[in-house]
Amino acid sequence: MVQTRPQPGPRSTARTGPQKSPLASPPSETASRIMDIGERMARGGGYNSFSFREIAAEIGIKPASVHYHFATKELLGAAIASRYTERFLQALGAPDALAPDIAIGRYIEAYRGALIQEELMCLCGMFGAQIACLPETVAHEAQAFFERNMAWLETVFARSGFTPEAARPEAASLIATLEGAMILARTMQDPALFDAILARRN
Amino acid sequence: MVQTRPQPGPRSTARTGPQKSPLASPPSETASRIMDIGERMARGGGYNSFSFREIAAEIGIKPASVHYHFATKELLGAAIASRYTERFLQALGAPDALAPDIAIGRYIEAYRGALIQEELMCLCGMFGAQIACLPETVAHEAQAFFERNMAWLETVFARSGFTPEAARPEAASLIATLEGAMILARTMQDPALFDAILARRN
DNA sequence: AATCCTCTATCTATCAGTAGGTAGGTTGTA
DNA sequence: TACAACCTACCTACTGATAGATAGAGGATT
Numbered sequence: 001m002v003q004t005r006p007q008p009g010p011r012s013t014a015r016t017g018p019q020k021s022p023l024a025s026p027p028s029e030t031a032s033r034i035m036d037i038g039e040r041m042a043r044g045g046g047y048n049s050f051s052f053r054e055i056a057a058e059i060g061i062k063p064a065s066v067h068y069h070f071a072t073k074e075l076l077g078a079a080i081a082s083r084y085t086e087r088f089l090q091a092l093g094a095p096d097a098l099a100p101d102i103a104i105g106r107y108i109e110a111y112r113g114a115l116i117q118e119e120l121m122c123l124c125g126m127f128g129a130q131i132a133c134l135p136e137t138v139a140h141e142a143q144a145f146f147e148r149n150m151a152w153l154e155t156v157f158a159r160s161g162f163t164p165e166a167a168r169p170e171a172a173s174l175i176a177t178l179e180g181a182m183i184l185a186r187t188m189q190d191p192a193l194f195d196a197i198l199a200r201r202n
Numbered sequence: 203m204v205q206t207r208p209q210p211g212p213r214s215t216a217r218t219g220p221q222k223s224p225l226a227s228p229p230s231e232t233a234s235r236i237m238d239i240g241e242r243m244a245r246g247g248g249y250n251s252f253s254f255r256e257i258a259a260e261i262g263i264k265p266a267s268v269h270y271h272f273a274t275k276e277l278l279g280a281a282i283a284s285r286y287t288e289r290f291l292q293a294l295g296a297p298d299a300l301a302p303d304i305a306i307g308r309y310i311e312a313y314r315g316a317l318i319q320e321e322l323m324c325l326c327g328m329f330g331a332q333i334a335c336l337p338e339t340v341a342h343e344a345q346a347f348f349e350r351n352m353a354w355l356e357t358v359f360a361r362s363g364f365t366p367e368a369a370r371p372e373a374a375s376l377i378a379t380l381e382g383a384m385i386l387a388r389t390m391q392d393p394a395l396f397d398a399i400l401a402r403r404n
Numbered sequence: 405a406a407t408c409c410t411c412t413a414t415c416t417a418t419c420a421g422t423a424g425g426t427a428g429g430t431t432g433t434a
Numbered sequence: 435t436a437c438a439a440c441c442t443a444c445c446t447a448c449t450g451a452t453a454g455a456t457a458g459a460g461g462a463t464t
Contacts, residue, residue: 051423053423129323139389146389169402176399
């Protein structure tokens with residue numbers, strides 16, 4: 001059997017639906033669900049663990065229809081990461097709205113809830129581990145998550161008595177411990193290990 | 203083109219190559235190279251980042267030939283993880299062969315070398331993040347890595363003055379921080395961040 | 405010495421399944 | 435009518451995996 005199929009066709013005008021550029025119109029109901037499902041899958045197994053096919057199947061539409069909402073997987077991945085970061089920081093509130101101790105406790109609780117209640121990894125911890133094989137814009141979003149989280153914690157630690165130079169490493173250290181604790185607790189199938197690691201911190 | 207090949211012949215005994223069961227014969231040169239390349243790819247992007255095709259291409263054999271050495275991807279993944287753990291612990295030596303401070307320094311240096319010199323993630327940190335979507339035996343190997351590493355560090359911390367109850371959380375905490383620090387440093391493309399995080403520890 | 409057998413390591417050819425992606429048509433609603 | 439949202443029907447590329455064949459090496463039998 002030799003190829004008898006028709007040629008690809010000359011035209012290649014990219015005609016995709018709503019361009020998911022940042023700050024465009026608010027996502028439609030379907031677009032939201034696509035992101036919800038994609039996020040959950042990505043947080044379970046990484047960037048190649050979510051597919052247009054599986055997402056479409058879960059929603060009840062065809063895989064091609066997902067492309068209407070997000071033209072490429074890279075765009076979808078970046079949108080998921082961006083939304084994740086935005087929600088994460090919004091849930092934390094302003095870094096100087098609470099007493100430093102309370103703010104740190106709330107920060108730890110954000111990770112704890114993701115691990116224990118949602119039973120998922122941190123999206124950007126996952127993406128961060130895979131950073132070397134991610135599309136550029138997705139990698140950039142993962143980077144932005146950590147940059148903004150470090151800035152948030154830096155402010156908190158600076159207010160709690162750390163010198164300006166010491167606040168940033170302290171922030172990075174807490175984030176690193178939290179991401180690592182999630183990995184360890186999940187791998188060992190022992191949620192209590194997460195608490196044990198963070199209790200030790202003080 | 204229709205089939206013109208000679209008849210299959212009577213025999214059809216399942217004839218797979220060397221069964222890669224643990225503690226079989228030492229791996230052949232080719233099997234070693236397969237594991238080397240697979241490990242590097244997995245440490246760069248996770249479990250779905252290494253494929254029989256790419257490994258074969260790099261060695262210069264056909265994808266099917268890789269199956270001769272490792273019947274399935276799961277077997278290959280588990281073999282890579284097992285070898286990784288064995289080498290890691292062997293490089294560390296006995297946990298009571300050195301003064302505790304030196305032993306801890308050596309442990310940290312093992313991660314640091316992987317990040318800075320090899321420019322790769324810890325294999326089992328990567329697999330640990332993806333644990334929810336790994337084949338059973340591979341997940342088990344990742345678990346074994348952390349279990350044995352915690353035991354090693356627990357011994358060290360117990361010798362350095364920690365109570366038996368406090369030694370294990372201390373061990374888990376160090377491992378978590380190291381894995382998280384690798385992710386952060388890689389994501390931010392800032393190797394110095396790894397050192398900053400670990401310098402803060404004490 | 406010649407024959408036979410078995411093993412290793414590879415090949416070619418092919419499979420079913422899934423990946424992301426594209427072209428163009430249909431439908432419901434404002 | 436216009437557009438948003440979805441469809442059918444493909445495509446190319448790649449996934450892990452299998453079947454059957456083969457070249458060459460080594461040992462055993464005749």
